[in-house]
Amino acid sequence: MRLVGLTGGIASGKSTVSSLFKSAGVPVVDADIVARNVVQKGTGGWKKIVKAFGNDILLENGDIDRARLGQIVFTDPEKRKLLNRLLAPNISFGIFWEVVKLWANGCTVIVADIPLLFETKMDRWTNPVIVVWVDPKTQIERLMSRDGCSEEQAQNRINAQLALDWKKSEADIVINNSGSLDDTKEQFQEVLKQVSGPLTWKERMVSRDGLLSIVLCTTAGVLLAKKNLL
Numbered sequence: 580m581r582l583v584g585l586t587g588g589i590a591s592g593k594s595t596v597s598s599l600f601k602s603a604g605v606p607v608v609d610a611d612i613v614a615r616n617v618v619q620k621g622t623g624g625w626k627k628i629v630k631a632f633g634n635d636i637l638l639e640n641g642d643i644d645r646a647r648l649g650q651i652v653f654t655d656p657e658k659r660k661l662l663n664r665l666l667a668p669n670i671s672f673g674i675f676w677e678v679v680k681l682w683a684n685g686c687t688v689i690v691a692d693i694p695l696l697f698e699t700k701m702d703r704w705t706n707p708v709i710v711v712w713v714d715p716k717t718q719i720e721r722l723m724s725r726d727g728c729s730e731e732q733a734q735n736r737i738n739a740q741l742a743l744d745w746k747k748s749e750a751d752i753v754i755n756n757s758g759s760l761d762d763t764k765e766q767f768q769e770v771l772k773q774v775s776g777p778l779t780w781k782e783r784m785v786s787r788d789g790l791l792s793i794v795l796c797t798t799a800g801v802l803l804a805k806k807n808l809l
């Protein structure tokens with residue numbers, strides 16, 4: 580199985596590229612969705628947040644007030660570290676579980692869209708790593724326009740992550756999303772070819788069918804050896 584890492588900076592275009600993967604039939608695990616699910620009302624993640632940040636962090640219906648929590652953690656690095664530390668195990672396990680489900684269904688190429696792939700060192704699990712890059716001016720403009728936030732708020736969010744240029748330097752594949760959507764789609768076609776190329780023998784071994792073959796061959800080998808010995 581090939582687990583492709585897809586990352587970048589906030590509003591650099593990860594979701595845009597992951598939609599292209601989905602349209603091409605490649606399954607995507609979305610860490611932002613996992614991160615939302617693990618803090619649903621009553622879950623372990625929700626309890627940890629309420630304990631650490633107090634009842635003030637809740638909306639009237641008991642859900643986490645994401646806008647409020649965002650305001651806190653994107654302006655206070657210590658609070659952000661605390662939130663990250665609390666949720667990291669839940670999020671990594673959630674991502675792992677989504678991958679296992681796809682693996683069990685026989686998927687051989689899976690994309691993991693993880694904004695904090697490098698920050699959480701999850702890049703160790705993925706190969707290749709795709710970084711969706713955008714120039715700083717376009718990034719801040721798109722972020723402000725999508726989230727309706729001020730330049731200062733947008734900059735705080737950008738500063739909460741490792742520098743996008745550094746991520747670019749660590750990437751196996753870079754998609755430059757500073758231009759038009761068509762431009763990105765064109766680059767994507769090349770990336771898709773690379774990512775869906777033939778699996779290496781190691782990747783074949785860890786795919787579901789590869790592992791099943793190993794188990795079957797080993798069992799057959801043991802049975803044959805036993806028969807010969809008797």
Ligand SMILES: CC(C)(COP(=O)(O)OP(=O)(O)OC[C@H]1O[C@@H](n2cnc3c(N)ncnc32)[C@H](O)[C@@H]1O)[C@@H](O)C(=O)NCCC(=O)NCCS
Nearest residue numbers: 588589610611614645648649652663666693694695739740
């Ligand atoms: C702070 C929260 C409540 C803000 O919620 P909101 O709905 O406004 O944003 P959303 O979850 O859609 O995230 C938008 C983007 O913000 C960035 N981001 C989110 N959390 C973080 C973080 N802890 N540090 C840096 N950037 C972050 C990512 O690029 C993400 O794609 C929320 O992002 C959260 O709970 N974050 C902690 C969980 C986490 O680490 N998520 C990232 C998954 S790897």
Ligand SMILES: Nc1ncnc2c1ncn2[C@@H]1O[C@H](COP(=O)(O)OP(=O)(O)OP(=O)(O)O)[C@@H](O)[C@H]1O
Nearest residue numbers: 588589590591592593594595721725756758759760
């Ligand atoms: N090539 C493009 N041209 C114009 N707008 C774009 C392009 N790519 C993305 N956008 C817009 O920029 C915004 C950010 O893109 P997107 O949501 O894909 O980023 P993201 O990296 O997934 O963000 P986040 O880190 O917050 O999850 C969106 O409003 C999207 O529609």
